[in-house]
Structure formats: structure tokens, C-alpha cells
Amino acid sequence: MQKDNTLIELNKDIPILEAKHLVYEYRTAAAKLIRAVYDVSFNIWPGEFIGLIGHTGSGKSTLLQLLTALEEPDSGTVYFKGQDIFEKKYDRKKLRGKVGLVFQYPEHQLFAETVFADVCFGPLNMGVDRKQAELTAYDTIKKVGLEDECFYKSPFDLSGGQKRRAAIAGVLAMKPEVLILDEPTAGLDPKGRDDLLDMIASLREDAGMTIILVSHSMEDVARYAERIMVMNKGKLLLDDTVSAVFMHQSELKSAGLAVPEVMEIMTALSSSGMPVRDDIFTTDDAAEEILRVLREYRVI
Ligand SMILES: Nc1ncnc2c1ncn2[C@@H]1O[C@H](COP(=O)(O)OP(=O)(O)OP(=O)(O)O)[C@@H](O)[C@H]1O
Ligand SMILES: [Mg+2]
CATH class of the missing domain: 3.40.50.300 (P-loop containing nucleotide triphosphate hydrolases)
Structure with missing residues (x-):
């Protein structure tokens, strides 16, 4: 079952937010620079x-x-509905x-x-x-x-x-x-x-x-x-x-993050030979997929 939120049609005329090459460094008391955001760019649509x-x-x-x-x-900027939010006025x-x-x-x-x-x-x-x-x-x-x-x-x-x-x-x-x-x-x-x-x-x-x-x-x-x-x-x-x-x-994993547990289970099932899709990440979809395979192979 696909999630409802993908059904919402997006207006892609103009991004509601646009980040362009954002860079931000913190300066600590010891005059050390900590690079917190480095060259980050993206568009977000309404x-x-x-x-x-x-x-x-x-x-x-x-x-x-x-x-x-x-x-x-420190450099780069952000646009909200096409306007530069760091412009003076x-x-x-x-x-x-x-x-x-x-x-x-x-x-x-x-x-x-x-x-x-x-x-x-x-x-x-x-x-x-x-x-x-x-x-x-x-x-x-x-x-x-x-x-x-x-x-x-x-x-x-x-x-x-x-x-x-x-x-x-x-x-x-x-x-x-x-x-x-x-x-x-x-x-x-x-x-x-x-x-x-x-x-x-x-x-x-x-x-x-x-x-x-x-x-x-x-x-x-x-x-x-x-x-x-x-x-x-x-x-x-x-x-x-x-x-x-x-x-x-x-x-x-190398960024210190894990995929949802459901996905790990589906990957493990798939690599142990059960022909399930391994791109599933919600419990409902996983249950449906496992049942589909069990029915197809007449296990249930
Ligand atoms: N006020 C500050 N002074 C100096 N360094 C800071 C300050 N705030 C954040 N940092 C440093 O900037 C980097 C980014 O921190 P930030 O708080 O944006 O990360 P985060 O992804 O929100 O982390 P968390 O998941 O813990 O909330 C880190 O190295 C952090 O130590
Ligand atoms: Mg934080």
C-alpha cells in the first residue's frame, strides 16, 4: 500500500524555499572555527x-x-518564494x-x-x-x-x-x-x-x-x-x-544512521532467498509483501 502523501500534487512553478551554497561556521571563544553547514543547496516545493x-x-x-x-x-543565501531573505531591505x-x-x-x-x-x-x-x-x-x-x-x-x-x-x-x-x-x-x-x-x-x-x-x-x-x-x-x-x-x-551507515528496522528485515529475507522486495520501509507494506510471496508459493 503506497502512502497517501505521494498523491498530493505539488506546485512546481517556484520553490517555496531555495538554499543556495549555504556556508556557516561557528566561532568559538578560543577563536576556533567550526564548520556547521558547508555548501548546502536545495529547492523545497510548496x-x-x-x-x-x-x-x-x-x-x-x-x-x-x-x-x-x-x-x-557566511556565504550563500536563501530565497523564500524567489526573494533573497538576506537582502538588506x-x-x-x-x-x-x-x-x-x-x-x-x-x-x-x-x-x-x-x-x-x-x-x-x-x-x-x-x-x-x-x-x-x-x-x-x-x-x-x-x-x-x-x-x-x-x-x-x-x-x-x-x-x-x-x-x-x-x-x-x-x-x-x-x-x-x-x-x-x-x-x-x-x-x-x-x-x-x-x-x-x-x-x-x-x-x-x-x-x-x-x-x-x-x-x-x-x-x-x-x-x-x-x-x-x-x-x-x-x-x-x-x-x-x-x-x-x-x-x-x-x-x-557511514553517516552514523540506520535504515528502518523493517527494511533491514526485508533485506535479510531477500538475501536469505525469499523473493520479497527489499525497498519496503513500512510495517504495513512489509506484511503485505510477505503475504504476497507466501501466497504465490502456496505456503498459506
Ligand atoms: N553555539 C555553538 N557554538 C559553537 N559550535 C556550535 C554551536 N552550535 C552548534 N555548534 C556545532 O556546529 C555543528 C552543527 O551543530 P548542529 O546543532 O547544527 O547539529 P544538529 O545536526 O542539529 O545536531 P543534533 O542532532 O545533536 O541536534 C556541531 O559540530 C556543533 O557542535
Ligand atoms: Mg539539532
């Missing part, structure tokens, strides 16, 4: 769901800071409402006295009137699955999972066209993780939002994304459809 993966320290979060103009590249504040970044650590994002005030801040800051901002904040807090009792709590008194939802609500309330999430499921239990990822997938299906999801979970990326970008030591190592990327097992 409505895509992209999984961004890479070993710890490979440059994912830094790349996201460049895409949202929170950091300025470009309105970068407005950009951050349109390209919303949910930070890797919610503590870096939450700041207001209550969750409600925190979520209202984005729309207010974008010039939305108070009544509309409050209505949007209310709907958004509900949408991310936060309980009513959280509304007037300090964001810092929430649990890890609740903080993450509050941070996501704060970005969603600005109604971004591109939603970028840096490890949004860290700290959530499996049910919370599935609910959150389903909600994110529905934003794309219902509102046509473009999604970039950083995740350490190959299973999550395989389930939700249709394209994967793999970062390795600051460079973009692979950028292709999910199945094409997962076929590069040895390159992924």
Missing part, C-alpha cells in the same frame, strides 16, 4: 513533507536557523511568521507568563488584532492537544511533552506557510508522538502547509515524509524520495 535526518552535530539545527534568518550565512520579521520554526528545545522558545499569552504573542506581533489573536490562540492550543488546565499555567510549569505542544502552538498560531519542526517528538510517549505527527500531517493535507521535520526516528520519517534530506558533517549527503534514500544503506 506542499512537500520533508524529513531532515543526520547524526548529532551534522548541522541540521544550524541549517534551520539559516532558513529562518535567525543566523546569517527584506522583512525578516514577517518571514518568521511565514516560515515557522519550532525549536529543538522548547525552553528556548517559550517565554511569556502563561501558555495563552505565549501563543497569542506570535499573531499579535504579526499585527493581528487582539480578539482575533486570542481566538486563534484558543483554537491552536486545542489543536495541539493541550488540556484546558494548561491555558493559564506558566509554560515553565508544564511537563516536557506539554512544553513541546505549547511551543508548536506558538508557531502554528502565526499560520505559517512552511512549518519547520526540530525534533518535535522528543520527550513524548508513543501515543503522544503518533497524535502529534498525525496532526502535523493533517496540516499539510488540509491547509497545504509545507513541512520540514527533523527526526532521529527513521520509522517516523518513513511514515510521514515523501522526501528525505540527509546531513552529514555539514554537507547534504543525500536528497531524494524516501525509498531512494533508504536504498543507500552503506552511505547511511
Whole structure:
């Protein structure tokens, strides 16, 4: 069974985001240079769901800071809908409402006295009137699955999972066209993780939002994304459809990454002589493929 998300037709007239030869180095106190992003280029099309993966320290979060103009590249640039976001006169504040970044650590994002005030801040800051901002904040807090009792709590008194939802609500309330999430499921239990990822997938299906999801979970990326970008030591190592990327097992391994377990099982079955396809990466598809072979050979 092929995933539904491949059925969404993409508008390929103009990329919603384009990165061109991005380079970024951190300068440490000891005047040492750390090359975090090196010559990274890609196009992202409206409505895509992209999984961004890479070993710890490979440059994912830094790349996201460049895409949202929170950091300025040493060289190269980023275009949002064809406009250079690092041009002097470009309105970068407005950009951050349109390209919303949910930070890797919610503590870096939450700041207001209550969750409600925190979520209202984005729309207010974008010039939305108070009544509309409050209505949007209310709907958004509900949408991310936060309980009513959280509304007037300090964001810092929430649990890890609740903080993450509050941070996501704060970005969603600005109604971004591109939603970028840096490890949004860290700290959530499996049910919370599935609910959150389903909600994110529905934003794309219902509102046509473009999604970039950083995740350490190959299973999550395989389930939700249709394209994967793999970062390795600051460079973009692979950028292709999910199945094409997962076929590069040895390159992924050398970048410190593993393919989904399901794929390893299918490869093992195939190399031990069972004529199953080895380009399958979801449990449902694997079950169907194994049953197909068993039926074909009249084992069942
Ligand atoms: N503020 C900083 N000062 C100096 N070096 C930094 C800073 N932030 C990140 N780095 C370095 O830049 C490189 C890329 O880091 P980055 O945080 O972008 O990677 P990442 O892929 O997001 O990692 P993780 O999966 O652990 O979140 C790493 O070598 C990291 O140590
Ligand atoms: Mg990171």
C-alpha cells in the first residue's frame, strides 16, 4: 500500500524555499572555527513533507536557523518564494511568521507568563488584532492537544511533552506557510508522538502547509515524509524520495544512521532467498509483501 502523501500534487512553478551554497561556521571563544553547514543547496516545493535526518552535530539545527534568518550565512543565501531573505531591505520579521520554526528545545522558545499569552504573542506581533489573536490562540492550543488546565499555567510549569505542544502552538498560531519542526517528538510517549505527527500531517493535507521535520526516528520519517534530506558533517549527503534514500544503506551507515528496522528485515529475507522486495520501509507494506510471496508459493 503506497502512502497517501505521494498523491498530493505539488506546485512546481517556484520553490517555496531555495538554499543556495549555504556556508556557516561557528566561532568559538578560543577563536576556533567550526564548520556547521558547508555548501548546502536545495529547492523545497510548496506542499512537500520533508524529513531532515543526520547524526548529532551534522548541522541540521544550524541549517534551520539559516532558513529562518535567525543566523546569517557566511556565504550563500536563501530565497523564500524567489526573494533573497538576506537582502538588506527584506522583512525578516514577517518571514518568521511565514516560515515557522519550532525549536529543538522548547525552553528556548517559550517565554511569556502563561501558555495563552505565549501563543497569542506570535499573531499579535504579526499585527493581528487582539480578539482575533486570542481566538486563534484558543483554537491552536486545542489543536495541539493541550488540556484546558494548561491555558493559564506558566509554560515553565508544564511537563516536557506539554512544553513541546505549547511551543508548536506558538508557531502554528502565526499560520505559517512552511512549518519547520526540530525534533518535535522528543520527550513524548508513543501515543503522544503518533497524535502529534498525525496532526502535523493533517496540516499539510488540509491547509497545504509545507513541512520540514527533523527526526532521529527513521520509522517516523518513513511514515510521514515523501522526501528525505540527509546531513552529514555539514554537507547534504543525500536528497531524494524516501525509498531512494533508504536504498543507500552503506552511505547511511557511514553517516552514523540506520535504515528502518523493517527494511533491514526485508533485506535479510531477500538475501536469505525469499523473493520479497527489499525497498519496503513500512510495517504495513512489509506484511503485505510477505503475504504476497507466501501466497504465490502456496505456503498459506
Ligand atoms: N553555539 C555553538 N557554538 C559553537 N559550535 C556550535 C554551536 N552550535 C552548534 N555548534 C556545532 O556546529 C555543528 C552543527 O551543530 P548542529 O546543532 O547544527 O547539529 P544538529 O545536526 O542539529 O545536531 P543534533 O542532532 O545533536 O541536534 C556541531 O559540530 C556543533 O557542535
Ligand atoms: Mg539539532
